[in-house]
Amino acid sequence: MLLETSEEKKTPAEIKQMLELIATSGCFEKLSGIIIGKPQDQAYFLEYKKVYEEFFKQYPNLSVLYNVNIGHAYPKMILELGSEIEIDFDKKTITTLWT
Numbered sequence: 001m002l003l004e005t006s007e008e009k010k011t012p013a014e015i016k017q018m019l020e021l022i023a024t025s026g027c028f029e030k031l032s033g034i035i036i037g038k039p040q041d042q043a044y045f046l047e048y049k050k051v052y053e054e055f056f057k058q059y060p061n062l063s064v065l066y067n068v069n070i071g072h073a074y075p076k077m078i079l080e081l082g083s084e085i086e087i088d089f090d091k092k093t094i095t096t097l098w099t
């Protein structure tokens with residue numbers, strides 16, 4: 001799953017509410033990982049990070065990668081939506097697995 005805050009710069013409380021709403025679908029139990037985009041202009045960077053860390057503690061089997069240059073943040077990285085990707089935390093790489 002790919003999440004990002006966009007240019008709207010929602011408050012941390014609003015981000016928490018949105019995560020809770022998404023959670024009602026049950027999707028977090030089915031995912032293997034989430035990539036969270038870098039906040040545009042670094043707005044609420046530490047506050048968002050704290051919200052994500054606290055929220056995702058309830059999903060210990062879910063890998064979460066935060067602060068990736070995707071979505072509305074600059075410089076932008078392109079990920080093909082719907083593609084399979086591999087994240088190597090040791091090498092700090094994200095690779096699209098082409099079929």
